[in-house]
Amino acid sequence: MSDPLKPVSIAILGPGTVGSEVVRLLTAQAEDLAARVGAPLEIAGIYVRDTSKDRGPNIPRALLTDDASALVAKADVVVELMGGIEPARTLILEAIASGASVVTANKALLAQHGPELYEAADAANVDLYFEAAVAGAIPLVRPVRESLAGDHISRILGIVNGTTNYILDEMTMRGLDYDVALKQAQELGYAEADPTADVEGHDAAAKAAILASLAFHQRVAMDDVYCEGISAVTSEDVIAARETDQVIKLLAIAERTADGVAVRVHPALVPMTHPLAGVHGAFNAVFVEAESAGGLMFYGQGAGGTPTASAVLGDLVSVARHKASGGKGPHESNYAEHEVLPIEAALTRYCVRMSVEDRPGVLSAVAEVFARHDVGIEIVRQVPGQTHAGLILSTYSAPERDLRATVSDLEASDAVAEVKSVLRIEGE
Numbered sequence: 001m002s003d004p005l006k007p008v009s010i011a012i013l014g015p016g017t018v019g020s021e022v023v024r025l026l027t028a029q030a031e032d033l034a035a036r037v038g039a040p041l042e043i044a045g046i047y048v049r050d051t052s053k054d055r056g057p058n059i060p061r062a063l064l065t066d067d068a069s070a071l072v073a074k075a076d077v078v079v080e081l082m083g084g085i086e087p088a089r090t091l092i093l094e095a096i097a098s099g100a101s102v103v104t105a106n107k108a109l110l111a112q113h114g115p116e117l118y119e120a121a122d123a124a125n126v127d128l129y130f131e132a133a134v135a136g137a138i139p140l141v142r143p144v145r146e147s148l149a150g151d152h153i154s155r156i157l158g159i160v161n162g163t164t165n166y167i168l169d170e171m172t173m174r175g176l177d178y179d180v181a182l183k184q185a186q187e188l189g190y191a192e193a194d195p196t197a198d199v200e201g202h203d204a205a206a207k208a209a210i211l212a213s214l215a216f217h218q219r220v221a222m223d224d225v226y227c228e229g230i231s232a233v234t235s236e237d238v239i240a241a242r243e244t245d246q247v248i249k250l251l252a253i254a255e256r257t258a259d260g261v262a263v264r265v266h267p268a269l270v271p272m273t274h275p276l277a278g279v280h281g282a283f284n285a286v287f288v289e290a291e292s293a294g295g296l297m298f299y300g301q302g303a304g305g306t307p308t309a310s311a312v313l314g315d316l317v318s319v320a321r322h323k324a325s326g327g328k329g330p331h332e333s334n335y336a337e338h339e340v341l342p343i344e345a346a347l348t349r350y351c352v353r354m355s356v357e358d359r360p361g362v363l364s365a366v367a368e369v370f371a372r373h374d375v376g377i378e379i380v381r382q383v384p385g386q387t388h389a390g391l392i393l394s395t396y397s398a399p400e401r402d403l404r405a406t407v408s409d410l411e412a413s414d415a416v417a418e419v420k421s422v423l424r425i426e427g428e
């Protein structure tokens with residue numbers, strides 16, 4: 001425990017979209033933060049690669065340094081907002097080894113190297129907080145890690161990536177092209193430095209791995225998460241969804257069943273009437289189902305510099321309080337050993353859009369393929385076409401492996417000219 005009047009020194013690594021807002025708010029709200037912490041927060045330095053570059057009025061030049069290790073060594077709390085694996089991992093380990101607590105928004109790093117970092121933090125008896133790493137401004141890590149620590153979480157389902165929700169929403173509501181919407185998301189500060197992480201679902205998968213680890217009290221790594229992004233979603237898919245009163249959302253789903261835990265990220269059709277359909281722009285929404293609490297819903301801004309800075313500052317106040325007055329946050333809880341199940345075992349529903357030969361007997365040939373794999377058809381819609389007829393079939397819930405085998409046989413069937421898209425259905 002330090003002297004309560006002694007300032008808590010903060011190192012900021014990476015004053016980008018989020019980091020620059022953290023620095024601005026640390027200065028603008030200095031008095032309130034000092035009162036809440038019980039000691040002033042003092043920025044010891046800001047690590048950048050190029051100290052000569054002007055970074056605007058919010059980033060005082062005098063605080064810039066290009067010597068990250070020296071900065072980390074003199075800080076009580078290190079706030080890592082550079083992103084990426086290295087040098088973030090090494091600098092966080094250096095911080096922990098020198099006795100500093102760490103606040104990070106780096107989900108990619110936590111999903112890949114979380115165990116190493118949690119173990120180092122526990123061994124050094126320092127805090128490692130990461131509220132901003134999952135669903136931006138929304139308090140979600142803390143509720144799952146602390147508020148629900150006495151309950152049994154069975155399912156988490158939601159939208160956890162702002163960039164892809166923004167893109168799909170702009171395509172749906174304004175008919176924007178995918179590329180234009182992505183560019184806008186980048187300009188608004190929602191996207192990762194390499195937006196492939198967003199559009200291919202890796203960012204959502206990292207968040208899903210972190211949430212599943214916290215919810216199920218075991219280690220779930222990035223590689224355990226089945227992941228499909230939105231880069232294959234076309235304007236035609238978006239229009240077809242709208243015509244049937246559905247929207248396409250990128251969902252993260254973590255479930256605990258009698259057989260184990262399953263974690264997946266993929267685009268899905270959601271009925272317009274479902275609350276997730278009303279989540280627009282870069283907002284996120286996450287449903288948590290727990291045995292005693294029942295259903296909980298978390299909603300708010302999932303990306304953007306200022307909202308994310310709010311989550312970082314919340315963590316910073318907590319860990320700085322511990323530095324000023326003693327105490328420590330929760331350590332990693334990883335005692336459970338449920339099997340991590342493959343996607344093939346998941347029960348899902350498919351919507352298959354295809355063009356078929358426009359001749360008698362085709363519908364029964366198609367129906368036979370579904371029956372062959374014991375997959376029930378719930379809804380059939382036929383759309384007249386010029387050379388071929390359009391057919392949209394929605395299935396009842398079935399094991400993913402049977403649904404895949406059905407699609408594979410449809411592709412090989414003489415009755416089917418082309419399987420145009422396959423989307424899972426969720427939220428009904």
Ligand SMILES: NC(=O)C1=CN([C@@H]2O[C@H](COP(=O)(O)OP(=O)(O)OC[C@H]3O[C@@H](n4cnc5c(N)ncnc54)[C@H](O)[C@@H]3O)[C@@H](O)[C@H]2O)C=CC1
Nearest residue numbers: 014015016017018049081082083105106189190303304308
């Ligand atoms: N932008 C957002 O809405 C959110 C971002 N995050 C996470 O926050 C972190 C930061 O994200 P942004 O601020 O959006 O990124 P950014 O790219 O705007 O900022 C990163 C900053 O770190 C610097 N940096 C990167 N690598 C460096 C290195 N090797 N040495 C020195 N400086 C380096 C960059 O020059 C830049 O100034 C990432 O981990 C991201 O995943 C989390 C939630 C929301």
Ligand SMILES: N[C@@H](CC=O)C(=O)O
Nearest residue numbers: 161162163190191192
């Ligand atoms: N790129 C991420 C930023 C927040 O985590 C997103 O779009 O959600």
Ligand code: NA
Nearest residue numbers: 131134136138
């Ligand atoms: Na959050």
